[in-house]
Amino acid sequence: MSRSGDEHGALMDLGHDTPQVPAKARNTSPIVPRGSIAGRALVAVVAIMTFLASITTGAVLLISASASEWQSEVASEITIQVKPMGGRDLERDTLAVADAVRAQPGIVEVRPYTKAESASLLEPWLGTGLSLDDLPVPRVIIARVSPGTALDIAGLRNRVTQAVPNSSVDDHRAWIERMRSMTSATVLAGLGILALVIIATIISVSFATRGAMAANRPIVEVLHFVGAGDRFIANRFFRHFLRLGLQGGVIGGGAAMLAFGFSESVASWFSGTPVGDQFAALLGTFSLRPSGYFALAVQAALIAGITAWASRRTLFSTLNDID
Structure with missing residues (x-):
């Protein structure tokens, strides 16, 4: 009896001496591996798609802003041409038309071009050193309209003619x-x-999600066996793909922002040169406004959300197949 009690006490001591695993150390590895090759490939795909989408959005914003500036500048100006006619003094006709335009309500500035200025306007097409005395070149008058003024064009035409x-x-x-x-x-x-970029992203995420579910099918089956529901399992995969989408969105969106910032610096370097002036005339200063960079950041977050949404839809359909 004493020997049995001693053996029982030894067993109890052995059990007491068994090292206890801390609660935090029992579940240190995630259900879905974070550093898998498929995960890194998906980050690369999302980054590329975000970069392309950001470049497209930035280009559209640049063109729209430049077009708005062009339209506002052109809409604020009116061009009057005075054609030479036999028996009439072109200089006197030009001054008469300029005075008539100044009398029109809504006109704030009138600038008639001289003969030399008119010749300089034709130099890009006709070259330099060309005498315009024998050519019927009209005289140009530029009139600026007061901003917000609805100019009476018909009345101005009658006054000029x-x-x-x-x-x-x-x-x-x-x-x-x-x-x-x-x-x-x-x-x-x-x-x-x-739209094409978003569709390609959804397709890529769907294939990646199905691949991850297939690779972790034994884990999913064990989780089902111990009583885990589809929502619990889907949330684990959802967080995984949301993290991947955010990483890809930050990389792609950040690269696009750096590209636009670098292009702005390059445009400033070439400012004052013929090439720089042509680009400035076409795309303005080639720089995005702060609202443009904010739009790119929102777009990157949106693509990350689309990645998570596409993975969630694929997850539940795949879990139903496993069940």
Whole structure:
């Protein structure tokens, strides 16, 4: 009896001496491996898609802002042409038309071009050293309209033609309409590219999710065996893919922001040169506004959310197949 009690006490001491595993150390490895090859590939795919989407969005914002500036500048100016006619003094006709335009309500500035200035306007097409005495080159007058003023174009045309019959008024409406059409087409093309990028992202995430579920099928079956529900398992995979989407979004969006910042620096370096002036005339200063960078950040977060949403939908459908 004593021997049995001693053996029992020894067993009890052995059990007491068994090292206890801390609670935090019992579950240190996640259900879904974080550093898998498929996970890194998905981060790369999301980063590339985010970069392409950000470049497209930034380009659309640049073109839209530049087009708005062009339209506002052109809409604030009116061009009057005074054509030479036999028996009439072109200089006197130009001054008469300028005075008539100044009398029109809503006009704040009138600038008639001299003969030398008119010749300089034709130099890019006709070259230098060309005498314009024998050519019927019209004299140009630029009039600026007060901002927010609804100018009476018909009344201005009547006033100008009464002063000089061989004069015409151009308010650039046709050019502005073509510019608006081009801007709208650019925006639609950008939206189409963004839609394709989002579709490609959803397809990539769906395949990656199914692959991760297939690789971890034994773990999913064990979790089902111990009583874990589909929502518990889906949340673990959902957090995993949300993390991957955020990583890819930050990398792709950050790279796009750096690219636009670098392009702005390059544009400032070439400022004042013929190439820089051409780019400035086409795309302004080639720099995004703070609202543009904010839009790129929101877009990166949106793509990360789309990644998580696509994975969640795929998760439940795959769990139903496993069940």
